[in-house]
Amino acid sequence: MVTTKTELRKQKILDTATKVFAQRGFQEATITEIAKEAKVSEASIYEYFSTKEGLLFSIPARSSRELFEVMAFHLKLIRGAGNKLRAIVYLLMDSYQNHPEFAAVLMLFLKHNKKFLDTSGHHVIKEGVRQITRVIEEGIESGEFRGDLNPYLTRAMVLGTIEHLVTNWVMTGHPDSLIQFVDPLIDSLLAGIEQADATTK
Template sequence: MELSKIEIRKKNIIDTATKVFAQRGFQEATITEIAKEAKVSEASIYEYFSTKEGLLFSIPAESSHTLFEVMAFHLKLIRGAANKLRAIVFLLMDSYQNSPDFAAVLMLFLKHNKKFLDTEGHHAIKEGIKQITQVIEEGIAANEFRNDLNPYLVRSMILGTIEHLVTNWVMTGTPETLTDFVDPLIDNIILGIEATPRANMP
């Protein structure tokens, strides 16, 4: 489905703002800079976003919705809760790796902004990560994971580790490739939550 001219213009503004915020920082960046970079007037930006903060909050909505749609599609094709968790972590890490400006905006300027909690973008993320909880619950029900697990805590461990790795990557450039950490991360998580622990490796 083709985007309308209005949708194209709005997407251009959001994409440009993501780049400018990531490079300059939210506080330092100005609507004037964003307008110049996007090749639109400042008035055009204010047609869609009433404030600079409103523009910031709009950034995750569409990209998060698309990511979690892709995730849901792939999960339907995968058997086993552990394999599904591995796929989820890969998709998240790969998404951040391929969108470093978005990763910077999300981790540095949105994650700890209380006002962000009441936005469409946060709602999209909140709904999307429910898939992680569902997979953990599925693993418990199938006796793949321990039945004394708290799905929320397991999800928090996974997301917290991802957030730490991505934030460090955004700020220092290391690790060079985020997806290199998918298997070590999930292997360690699975060792702690699987119903029948694997024999110790020699």
């Protein structure tokens, strides 16, 4: 992990942008504002990022990659699709909880943005999401999950619920903990998708 001076400047800009976007909204935030807060000239921002939107789209790449690397690592250690799913939910919720500004940018300005779909930042996320799909498919194949499950739909349940909870959480100024939802959420999810006669985790 080489961190040249340049690399540090870039990351400083990204972090500041995350913060400013989260606080003020993407449209409402201005480059001037970000530059001032990051103690960098406006022109410097354009040294690193092609446009304001490009800056926004660059925000998730790094944290997402790191998150999904950790996720991949954990999934290797865990046995059982149910347990893996619990780990996934936990890791995601924990990550959002610890990076509320990043969560806000992701939930409020990136998901729902069609242009983001064609972005390398989105590619990283898609890759990560594939891990979830794979766990679900494994669960179905192994018989741990119901055989008639639609993997896409099941993943939608997992991600949709998380997104809904996190979005509410960031929009209301995150008054209470996200983590508290992990266990009951997993319970409901698994009860719904596991084989009725499964001996369970």
